[in-house]
Amino acid sequence: MRWAARPRRPRSASTRRATPPVPRPFKFDSWEPGAETTVSAYDGYWGEQGQVQEVIFRVIGDTTARRQALESGSIDGYDLVAPADLGALEGAGYTLVNRDPFNILYLGMNQADPALADIRVRQAIAHAIDKEQLVTQVLPEGTTVASQFMPDSVIGFNSGVTTYEFDQEGAKALLAEAGYTEANPLTLTFNYPVNISRPYMPNPEQIFTNLQSQLQAVGIVLNPVSNEWGEYLDLIQGGSDHGIHLLGWTGDYNDPDNFVGTFFGAASNEWGFDNAELFSALTSARGLATEDEQDPAYQAVNEQIATFLPGVPLANPVPTLAFASRVSSYPASPVQDEVYNLIELTE
Template identity: 65%
Template sequence: MQKSRGRLAAVIAGAAVITLALGACAQSERDDTGGTSGDGGDAAVDTTFVFAASSDPATLDPAFAQDGETFRVARQIFEGLVGTEPGTADPAPLLAESWETSEDGLSTVFQLKEGVTFHDGEPFNAEAVCANFDRWYDWEGLAASEALGYYYYKLYKGYASDPSKAVYESCEADGDYSVTINLAKPFAGFVPSLSLPAFSMQSPKALEEFGADDVGGTAEAPTMSEYGEGHPVGTGPFKFESWSPGENVTLVSNEDYWGDKGQIEEIIFRVIDDPTARRQALESGSIDGYDLVGPADSKALEDAGYKMVSRPPFTILYLAFNQAVPELQDPKVREALSYAIDKDALISQVLPEGTQKATQFMPPVVNGYNDDVTTYDYDPEKAKALLAEAGYTEANPLQLEFNYPVNVSRPYMPDPEQIFTVLSTQLAEVGVQTTPVSNEWVDYLDLTTGTPNHGIHLLGWTGDYNDTDNFVGVFFGQESSEWGFNNPELFAALDEARGIADLDEQTALYQDINEQVALFIPGVPLAHPAPTLAFSDRVESFPASPVNDEVFSEIVLTK
């Protein structure tokens, strides 16, 4: 049965629906696309909700996605077997009403919700579930790569073409509304992982009709299928209407939705990549809200009467060392770079209020956090000494490429360019020369996670569900283009830990793993930022979630 992780729930329980006591804000000056509902008078509500996205979705097929803006859109269109408990990262029933896992952890029987249809009218049933699981397992080529099928690659390890590596084994329909998923290896995070949008249930008919797996290009520049460009079909409360890349994505209410459809009849995700422009759009009334409020804007908006909503930190921002770069293979160099970073200065200068300093690659509320982990506190003189021991001096300085994204904000990285500026300055102070290399977000992800052709770089993570493997397991569970190292001892330890069902035993293993990671120094865990949202005065409540599991049918509007 589903297992709750009480430590996290105790910290962030009750954050699901936050009633916003908003002050006086600018009157809406919206486009003429909005409608009204109700009987008139104070019941009339503009049923178009405009939300500013920091970038386009990478694709409309969440199975081939790994970023927050893609998943924000996907969560409105698609649903998985498993959701999350409101205000937490713990698993909860969604398209599966209940489940039972065998004692050995290798088989889980899901009882499915009845009477659910996909947006194209096709029935959601056990056969559809198996079609989705088998689709992922049968991927080949680019689809089966870290660059494209990121989450399946990271969590389920292998495919039908090489079942010796695979975690998934088979799916059996036990009737229309009961389905058994069999695993080849124990995976304690299996059920929680199904809350990820990457494992949403999609219409098998639409997947086939629009060639969902006909992806092309290269790892550096993959191309979407016809399905991923404009034909996503799920069971969620909103249906896809249109996508104008660089401008907006429009969704409309699913009139046949099995649950509460809510007030909103149309969602417009308006792409505004600049944080200042997003703030100005809110102030002008052309949008209803936005995420990833810049630290410098929070106080000004709050003073003007806008309500700022901060999610509980369930994030990690890090500086990664790509060991495909020869200089970074030297542990003294990695240690020196760690001592060169002043995390306190970074947080105070450019990260939002409520940000916590990081000592390891997951937040303190996750099981397995090690309070006694080895740290590398800011010590520029020690950094210089280690660099000298590694052979780098003023006459022969260490030179590295420093990759960072531009024109994007992320929950763990609200302003990448500011973060890059602070960190590159700190590195320069100990004699490290960095060459800046910047890319737009989608290209940046393809470069840093899909190829070895990068240097030190900024990335991070918002936890997807409450399981330790979702942090350190995703980062360091196997060889990766992002990190560029082969550490069989670490891989084996993580593989063992992810299959342990006993929580106390598993927690102790993860504490040891966090120390092992700290001594290996794959990068510098920098901070746990607290992402902030801002809304107009017509938004009474918003279902804030630490894992961004926010479905807009749950928003309450007053006008």
């Protein structure tokens, strides 16, 4: 089976030595950095091996190139299908499989920018965004609007959290209160990545274009700045020279600290603020022993984040995989932990 995906990094030698060997369905064969990784069926596996004897992961960064590789038959499936390709692929008989969304797409606001340090400006930006329009027009079918920086399947999700409804006139009023008018408009840098697709951000250029038009509609002047993915992460996380920006996260495991703790557990260059009260609340919640204790603590944290408003949670996109018709069943995992001996083929 040939597969277009991002290869996982192998564990370090020291980690491998420290971990007792456990028989698994597949063994590592080869790795060509940035090109191809191969695993094959392990003869010593104790369970059902399944039909697939070899899996080749090919790195194909461009969404169009991945689709073309599937259509040409050079791969059997690929991850992170562009939303615009879903209808055509389904109509051509390819199999589409959705992962349950376990992610968050957000618009970050860097408070190192004096304008974004003003809560009225951050509230105005939140009110200027029509999340329903963004989800309907740009993101995959099944995507849900986000109200906080975690999906609703994680404990601590707060169903009564403060939200900022789409209100263009309210956004304009807040901007005017902060001193920004038609004669003296708010000007912000809008950073976004290009030539990349992520489970939480399948089409960043289209997401940017949609949000750009919404923010400009309330009088905000934007300076768009785009970067390739690696350079983009260095820019957003490595310094203060950025403004509002697109980013997100796919959870590693079902724990609230893996979301809000990852984002807001300490001061960082991405957000540009130092909120001792929030940091302390997250530290306290992280130390609680049971879910019964953690749930209300993290609900309170989510409300604290919502009122402080370091960014705007936008959506929980549905990642889609596409396969050749011979792949009749694929065990899609929300955290991309696929078990390849469970794949079923028709030939």
